[in-house]
Amino acid sequence: MPKCLIRYFTATGNSKKLAATAADFLQLEGLQVTVSSIERRSPEYDSYELYGFFFPVHAFGVAMTMEDFIRDLPPAAADKAFVVSVHGDTSSVPGHPGDAVRQAATMLAAGGYDVVAGTSVGMPVNFVAAMNAPSPEAAADIAHRAQEQLRGFLKRLVRGEAAPQLVRQPLGFLFSVIHRFYRFGLRHFNLLSRFFYADGRCDGCGICERLCPAGDIAMVKGEPQWGGKCHACMRCINICPQSAIQLPTGTRHRRRYTEPHLSIDELTEEIVRRP
Ligand SMILES: Cc1cc2nc3c(=O)[nH]c(=O)nc-3n(C[C@H](O)[C@H](O)[C@H](O)COP(=O)(O)O)c2cc1C
Ligand code: SF4
Ligand code: SF4
Numbered sequence: 001m002p003k004c005l006i007r008y009f010t011a012t013g014n015s016k017k018l019a020a021t022a023a024d025f026l027q028l029e030g031l032q033v034t035v036s037s038i039e040r041r042s043p044e045y046d047s048y049e050l051y052g053f054f055f056p057v058h059a060f061g062v063a064m065t066m067e068d069f070i071r072d073l074p075p076a077a078a079d080k081a082f083v084v085s086v087h088g089d090t091s092s093v094p095g096h097p098g099d100a101v102r103q104a105a106t107m108l109a110a111g112g113y114d115v116v117a118g119t120s121v122g123m124p125v126n127f128v129a130a131m132n133a134p135s136p137e138a139a140a141d142i143a144h145r146a147q148e149q150l151r152g153f154l155k156r157l158v159r160g161e162a163a164p165q166l167v168r169q170p171l172g173f174l175f176s177v178i179h180r181f182y183r184f185g186l187r188h189f190n191l192l193s194r195f196f197y198a199d200g201r202c203d204g205c206g207i208c209e210r211l212c213p214a215g216d217i218a219m220v221k222g223e224p225q226w227g228g229k230c231h232a233c234m235r236c237i238n239i240c241p242q243s244a245i246q247l248p249t250g251t252r253h254r255r256r257y258t259e260p261h262l263s264i265d266e267l268t269e270e271i272v273r274r275p
Contacts, residue, residue: 013259060098061179088125
C-alpha cells in the first residue's frame, strides 16, 4: 500500500483540521497516511511515496514557522509532494492566499521534491489583530465548504489531474514583495510581539508560554512577557482561555477563534521547542 506523510503547522487548528480531512480521504483511496505536526519530532523521512504540507497563509505567503521548517528539511530524492495553504475567510469577505502556494512549492522543489499539486483553501480567519473572527455558526459553514473544496482537490490529485501551481499568479509578484517586507519586519524589528500585553483578566495559567511555537513568551512574576522571536502566528491571543492578551488595535472587544477540535492538551504534547 503506498504510504503518505502529511506534515502540518497550525496556529489555531485550521490547517490541522484540513490535514486530518485529507488523511481520511486518502486512506479511503487506499493510501496509508501518517499525519504529524511540525512541532513534533520528525518521523522517518525516507519511506513515503507522497508528502503533503499544510500551513496557514500569513501576509500573502507561507507562515514563518513552516517556512523555517521547509528550509531545514533534509534534501529529498525527487519525492512526490503536494502543498495546501490555508487562508482566512470571514462570512462576508473571502481571504486571499497571495503567493503562498507557489512560494512553498518553489522552496520544496529547491529541496529536491517533485511538487505535483498545490492549492489554497479558505478556513475561518484568525487575524484578531485586524478583524473579528466569524461567529461559530459562520465558522462552521466556512469550514464545511473548505473540506468540500479540499476533497475536490484531492480527488484530482489521486487521478493525476491537479496542478502544481509553480507559475506565479497575475498579482503574485506584488504579493511576494508584501510578504518579503512583512517577514523582514518580523525578523528584524519584532513587528508584532513588541505590542502584545496581558490585561487584568490574566490569571497567570502559563498556557500562552507553553504553547508559543517560537518560544517567545516567558512568565515573569506570574505574567507573560514577549521577547523578540515571535512568528506572528496569533496562537497566543486566540487560545488564551481568559481572552486576556491584547494588541493596541482594538482587540479587547474582538471575538477570538480556534478550530473547535483544537485541544490545549494535544497541542502541549505536540510542541518541541526550537533551540
Ligand atoms: C499574521 C497573519 C497574517 C495573515 N494573512 C493572511 C492573508 O494574507 N490572507 C488570508 O486570506 N488570510 C490571512 N491570515 C489568516 C489565516 O491564514 C487563516 O485564518 C488560517 O486559516 C489560519 O490557519 P491555522 O488555524 O492553521 O493557523 C493571516 C493570519 C495571520 C495570523
Ligand atoms: S494564557 Fe492568558 S491567562 Fe494564561 S498566562 Fe497567558 S495571558 Fe495569562
Ligand atoms: S508570541 Fe504569540 S503570536 Fe508570536 S509566535 Fe508566540 S504564540 Fe505566535
